[in-house]
Amino acid sequence: MLPFLAAALLAAAGPAAAQADPSLPPFTLGYEPTSVDERGLWMDADERERRLRDSTLTVRDEALNRYLKGVLCRTVGEERCRGVRLYVVEVPAFNANMAPNGTMVVWTGMLLRARNEAELAAVLGHEFAHFELRHGLGGFKQRRNASDVGAWLAVLGGLTNAGTGDLQLSLLGSVYQFNREQEEAADRLGFQYLAAAGYPSDAATHVWQTLMAEQDATAVGHGRKPKQRYAAGFFDTHPTSLKRAEYLAAEAGKIGDSGRDPRAADYHAAIAGHLPQWLEAQVKLNDFGGTEYLLQQLAADSGWTGELLFARAELYRLRGNPRDLAASVGFYRGALSAGYSEARLYRNMGMSLLRSGQTSEGHTALNEYLRLIPDASDAKAVRALVEQ
Amino acid sequence: MRNRVIGAVGVVLAACVLVSAPAAAQEKTGAKTGFMLKPGAARIVLMRPTIRVASQSTGGMSEPNADWTAQAVENIDKALRDAQAQLGNDVVSYDEGVSGEGALTAQYGNLFSAVADSVITYQFFAGNRLPTKKRSKEFEWSVGPGLSGLHSLDGADYALFINTRDDYGSTGRKVLQLFAALGGVGITSGVHIGYAGLVDLKTGELVWLNADRQMGGDVRTAEGAVKRVAQLLEGFPGKPGEPLAAGAK
Amino acid sequence: MFKFTTLALSVATMAAVPALAGNALVSPGAHKGIAKSSLSATPDGEWNRLGRRDGKFVELWTKDGDSLNKVTFFGGVPAGEPLFREADKKNRPLPKVSGTMLMTDIPTLLESSYRIQFNVNRISIDDQEPATLGGHPGLKFRYTFVSADDEVERKGEAIGAIVKDRVFLVSYEAPAIYFFEKDLPAFHQLAATLKM
Numbered sequence: 065m066l067p068f069l070a071a072a073l074l075a076a077a078g079p080a081a082a083q084a085d086p087s088l089p090p091f092t093l094g095y096e097p098t099s100v101d102e103r104g105l106w107m108d109a110d111e112r113e114r115r116l117r118d119s120t121l122t123v124r125d126e127a128l129n130r131y132l133k134g135v136l137c138r139t140v141g142e143e144r145c146r147g148v149r150l151y152v153v154e155v156p157a158f159n160a161n162m163a164p165n166g167t168m169v170v171w172t173g174m175l176l177r178a179r180n181e182a183e184l185a186a187v188l189g190h191e192f193a194h195f196e197l198r199h200g201l202g203g204f205k206q207r208r209n210a211s212d213v214g215a216w217l218a219v220l221g222g223l224t225n226a227g228t229g230d231l232q233l234s235l236l237g238s239v240y241q242f243n244r245e246q247e248e249a250a251d252r253l254g255f256q257y258l259a260a261a262g263y264p265s266d267a268a269t270h271v272w273q274t275l276m277a278e279q280d281a282t283a284v285g286h287g288r289k290p291k292q293r294y295a296a297g298f299f300d301t302h303p304t305s306l307k308r309a310e311y312l313a314a315e316a317g318k319i320g321d322s323g324r325d326p327r328a329a330d331y332h333a334a335i336a337g338h339l340p341q342w343l344e345a346q347v348k349l350n351d352f353g354g355t356e357y358l359l360q361q362l363a364a365d366s367g368w369t370g371e372l373l374f375a376r377a378e379l380y381r382l383r384g385n386p387r388d389l390a391a392s393v394g395f396y397r398g399a400l401s402a403g404y405s406e407a408r409l410y411r412n413m414g415m416s417l418l419r420s421g422q423t424s425e426g427h428t429a430l431n432e433y434l435r436l437i438p439d440a441s442d443a444k445a446v447r448a449l450v451e452q
Numbered sequence: 453m454r455n456r457v458i459g460a461v462g463v464v465l466a467a468c469v470l471v472s473a474p475a476a477a478q479e480k481t482g483a484k485t486g487f488m489l490k491p492g493a494a495r496i497v498l499m500r501p502t503i504r505v506a507s508q509s510t511g512g513m514s515e516p517n518a519d520w521t522a523q524a525v526e527n528i529d530k531a532l533r534d535a536q537a538q539l540g541n542d543v544v545s546y547d548e549g550v551s552g553e554g555a556l557t558a559q560y561g562n563l564f565s566a567v568a569d570s571v572i573t574y575q576f577f578a579g580n581r582l583p584t585k586k587r588s589k590e591f592e593w594s595v596g597p598g599l600s601g602l603h604s605l606d607g608a609d610y611a612l613f614i615n616t617r618d619d620y621g622s623t624g625r626k627v628l629q630l631f632a633a634l635g636g637v638g639i640t641s642g643v644h645i646g647y648a649g650l651v652d653l654k655t656g657e658l659v660w661l662n663a664d665r666q667m668g669g670d671v672r673t674a675e676g677a678v679k680r681v682a683q684l685l686e687g688f689p690g691k692p693g694e695p696l697a698a699g700a701k
Numbered sequence: 702m703f704k705f706t707t708l709a710l711s712v713a714t715m716a717a718v719p720a721l722a723g724n725a726l727v728s729p730g731a732h733k734g735i736a737k738s739s740l741s742a743t744p745d746g747e748w749n750r751l752g753r754r755d756g757k758f759v760e761l762w763t764k765d766g767d768s769l770n771k772v773t774f775f776g777g778v779p780a781g782e783p784l785f786r787e788a789d790k791k792n793r794p795l796p797k798v799s800g801t802m803l804m805t806d807i808p809t810l811l812e813s814s815y816r817i818q819f820n821v822n823r824i825s826i827d828d829q830e831p832a833t834l835g836g837h838p839g840l841k842f843r844y845t846f847v848s849a850d851d852e853v854e855r856k857g858e859a860i861g862a863i864v865k866d867r868v869f870l871v872s873y874e875a876p877a878i879y880f881f882e883k884d885l886p887a888f889h890q891l892a893a894t895l896k897m
Contacts, residue, residue, distance in 0.1 A: 097518075103519060111502075111504075114500075118554045118555045118558035119555075119558070119852055120558075120559065120823075120847050121849060154823055155849065156822065286792070288791065345816065345822070348809070348812060348813040348816050349813070349817060350795065350796045350817055382809065382813065384799045384801065386801075389801070415803055415806065418803060419802075419803060441828035442805070442826075442829035442830075442842075445829040445830055445831055445840055445842075447831075448831040449805060559853070559854060559878060562851060562853045563876050563878050563879070565851070566768045566769060566853050566876065567769065569766075569768065570766030570768055570769050574724075574765070574766040580724065581724070582724050582749040582765075583724060583726035584726065584747050584748075584749055585749075593765070594879065595878065595879060596878055597879075598878060656879065
């Protein structure tokens with residue numbers, strides 16, 4: 065009797081589908097949302113944008129913002145990008161999204177991972193495609209249906225004393241499968257933008273390949289099994305990365321424009337001022353596997369610069385096994401040879417040396433730090449290490 | 453990235469199956485001992501209220517509803533002005549203007565929220581009350597005197613912070629609630645949370661706070677908004693010059 | 702695209718009823734066995750000890766609530782253990798105390814743990830100097846940070862030492878606006894009486 069009741073009530077609770085007028089693109093200046101659902105989303109997005117504007121975690125660097133907006137405009141075209149407001153938020157993970165009201169949000173972790181302008185354009189174009197195709201609205205409706213099912217199960221579980229944990233997970237998994245079609249649609253449109261803008265269109269597949277590999281590297285580093293991403297698992301908001309990387313690569317192959325300039329130099333110049341800070345945040349996430357992979361990727365393009373070697377030295381020093389400490393000293397020395405000139409290198413190398421039992425060499429490095437910045441904010445503490 | 457999704461989904465699940473805890477005794481209003489509103493017409497700046505009205509689907513998911521929220525903003529705004537005019541106070545909405553103080557004001561807004569949360573969690577909520585707040589009946593909370601330095605608040609005596617959050621249960625949710633009650637599982641239909649706090653701009657002291665996790669009044673209607681505002685302003689430092697009963701009620 | 706899940710998240714947090722915790726009064730005078738360790742302190746004013754515990758080796762004191770002023774005692778975290786109980790051990794493990802750690806590694810251990818556990822996306826260690834903790838040589842440091850959870854800018858001051866491969870650390874944190882300065886003297890008084 066209970067399942068019957070539940071089914072009847074579920075049917076009664078089905079949402080009324082109010083479709084927005086798809087004829088007018090949402091990026092049209094002065095576009096106003098139409099349906100109740102769409103207006104609700106806009107209102108929420110407007111409030112969120114107000115908070116973003118005043119948030120202390122928003123990166124307020126005009127030059128960087130101008131560059132990013134410029135790349136977006138180059139990618140999707142002046143007409144489309146005109147009304148977009150773009151915000152960079154300090155979060156050390158890969159993400160970007162675009163709200164239904166035209167607010168685009170980019171996390172610093174994404175900017176750290178893009179290796180050139182073309183990869184950045186691939187991500188921005190993809191998110192813009194979600195916006196243009198009004199996916200925010202559709203995704204919301206689908207999610208509502210699935211969470212309805214979850215609550216019903218919770219009640220039935222309470223009534224029958226049956227454990228429903230696994231059932232809930234399997235049902236919730238289906239929510240995200242709905243979204244895969246939308247992700248593929250956004251991939252296709254984003255791909256067209258990329259090709260039309262003159263970027264090598266294989267940049268899109270590179271983004272997914274490196275993300276996938278980094279997640280594997282993180283898993284291995286944390287003692288988990290890799291490759292779980294390659295199966296269509298639950299909660300993958302995005303289509304299985306491997307499948308995605310494959311179809312994007314196939315599309316790019318058809319176009320055959322991989323010889324185009326991905327504009328790596330422009331990209332590196334635009335983020336140069338922020339790179340040390342973003343690397344530092346990444347290194348301190350205790351994600352040895354993923355970070356090591358990421359640094360390898362960055363170095364594959366630019367070579368092992370002093371900055372990258374310093375970050376790598378820090379990564380090893382923070383993991384702190386005896387062999388890591390020895391390796392970190394090597395990387396610090398390499399960074400010096402590659403022209404890294406920040407004094408903090410001597411302090412940190414000195415600490416690695418001390419922890420490795422190489423006391424006199426450690427003291428030499430720490431003294432060099434103190435010689436370079438005698439009144440550093442931690443000078444007294446470092447001096448105490450030398451005098452201990 | 454994926455972990456975040458799973459984490460978020462876990463919380464959504466938790467929200468879906470939110471089984472109502474036994475109602476513990478909770479106080480709703482606190483005011484600074486001996487506080488009285490500035491005699492004459494006090495000038496009160498209404499900080500940008502966070503008013504959000506949504507519908508709650510059968511699964512407990514909140515769906516923002518712009519039409520309802522717009523109605524609520526309008527209704528609450530009007531009801532608030534009426535209520536204040538009767539008390540002889542002058543209520544104006546906060547305007548950043550050209551002060552460039554948006555980010556700093558946001559910091560004070562964040563701090564106010566932290567203070568209000570702390571009052572609710574550690575003073576109003578009896579089971580979790582801090583011993584130092586339990587024994588002394590005093591109501592002493594503040595965001596500090598720095599507020600008086602904000603140019604965008606020049607000329608004002610008090611800042612009023614209002615936050616309401618309503619999720620109206622859908623028909624499916626209400627039936628679910630009824631159904632669940634048969635099985636002895638409590639499911640809450642709708643969320644009606646609100647708080648209002650008054651800060652003395654000269655000192656930064658929180659002179660009054662009223663908070664409720666189950667508010668009445670349908671803010672989508674004019675009459676409901678009047679009822680809600682009356683509830684939000686319950687215990688508001690009344691008519692000018694009239695002292696308040698001390699301590700928490 | 703996580704924005705819709707975070708909507709639901711805010712409903713859940715707003716509706717959540719705090720657990721009945723059993724907070725206790727810390728009266729003026731000597732208190733031994735803080736954080737189930739050899740740490741002791743003699744505050745000359747009143748504090749509250751939260752019933753909530755953030756880890757095996759952690760004890761929390763506050764005056765007005767932990768988001769407004771918080772003293773955290775880490776009572777001898779041994780090698781191989783994290784500072785806090787891990788919220789997501791599998792996917793976001795915290796760094797562990799290491800047997801070869803120097804006292805100058807303590808700020809980084811705290812920073813890294815905060816970044817992972819409390820969504821502290823911005824943090825800077827502002828200065829460091831030698832100090833003593835319960836007669837043991839240690840380090841005093843100051844820092845500022847912002848968590849993405851409430852975006853309140855906070856300041857912190859801490860004293861740490863490594864004694865027999867265990868990390869002892871006592872920190873004070875409060876919003877940079879008003880609260881930090883307000884209760885700093887009370888923390889300094891408390892910190893001056895720390896013994897172990």
